[in-house]
Amino acid sequence: MKLFVYHTPELTPNGQVPDCAIAVDVLRATSTMATVLAGGGEAVQVFSDLDQLLEVSEQWPAQKRLRAGERGGAKVAGFELGNSPLDCTPELVEGRRLFISTTNGTRALQRVQDSPVVLAAAFINRAAVVQYLLEKQPETVWIVGSGWEGSFSLEDTACAGAIAHSLVEKSQSSQDDLAGNDEVISAIALYSQWQDNLLGLFHQASHGKRLLRLECHEDLKYCASTDILNVLPIQREPGVL
Numbered sequence: 001m002k003l004f005v006y007h008t009p010e011l012t013p014n015g016q017v018p019d020c021a022i023a024v025d026v027l028r029a030t031s032t033m034a035t036v037l038a039g040g041g042e043a044v045q046v047f048s049d050l051d052q053l054l055e056v057s058e059q060w061p062a063q064k065r066l067r068a069g070e071r072g073g074a075k076v077a078g079f080e081l082g083n084s085p086l087d088c089t090p091e092l093v094e095g096r097r098l099f100i101s102t103t104n105g106t107r108a109l110q111r112v113q114d115s116p117v118v119l120a121a122a123f124i125n126r127a128a129v130v131q132y133l134l135e136k137q138p139e140t141v142w143i144v145g146s147g148w149e150g151s152f153s154l155e156d157t158a159c160a161g162a163i164a165h166s167l168v169e170k171s172q173s174s175q176d177d178l179a180g181n182d183e184v185i186s187a188i189a190l191y192s193q194w195q196d197n198l199l200g201l202f203h204q205a206s207h208g209k210r211l212l213r214l215e216c217h218e219d220l221k222y223c224a225s226t227d228i229l230n231v232l233p234i235q236r237e238p239g240v241l
């Protein structure tokens with residue numbers, strides 16, 4: 001297995017797909033998706049465009065759908081949900097499909113949606129993703145951070161490092177064998193430095209600060225918990241996990 005970390009969707013190589021692509025948006029889209037599926041959600045369907053989301057979800061029975069829209073960290077007017085994983089309780093999501101559009105996370109998923117296998121990862125489901133990789137042994141794996149509007153995000157790269165770190169620990173491979181690009185080494189170093197204080201890292205991250213200004217402190221705490229959900233968000237058809 002060769003692992004490649006890309007800090008943003010824009011940095012992934014054009015015209016190529018890996019055997020397995022993992023989209024990461026710790027704050028908060030992939031944390032929300034994992035939470036919905038762990039809570040018994042029927043599926044998560046992602047959209048970059050809010051109008052398209054509304055059009056497609058209209059064709060779904062109203063009692064079987066939830067619509068989540070986030071822009072700039074805030075809930076979009078007219079949507080039932082924003083992008084807080086804590087709003088996605090099992091009571092609310094069970095048996096329902098989440099139609100979701102967020103600023104960056106849904107774009108990252110769409111960028112890699114033509115890969116044969118597409119996963120969504122966050123700290124909360126890191127172990128399930130690592131387990132899948134150890135069992136399936138895909139030859140090339142991309143971990144793609146969502147970033148923020150094209151820029152690097154500390155928390156996504158730290159999560160990429162958490163996945164890589166755990167793979168090194170649990171497989172027979174050395175860091176050197178596993179790393180397909182230099183970003184893997186730096187992601188592992190970032191995670192290693194902060195693994196005991198991920199919340200502290202989020203407090204330094206620009207998007208963490210943005211969410212704190214929006215009073216999302218509890219979301220940050222939740223998204224900093226590692227390996228708490230045994231769920232593997234895996235794409236079943238383009239844009240649907």
Ligand code: 3SL
Pocket residue numbers: 025027028029030070072073074083102103104105106146211
């Ligand atoms: O950018 C995104 O996709 C979101 O996860 C951002 S937020 O955490 O909902 O503000």
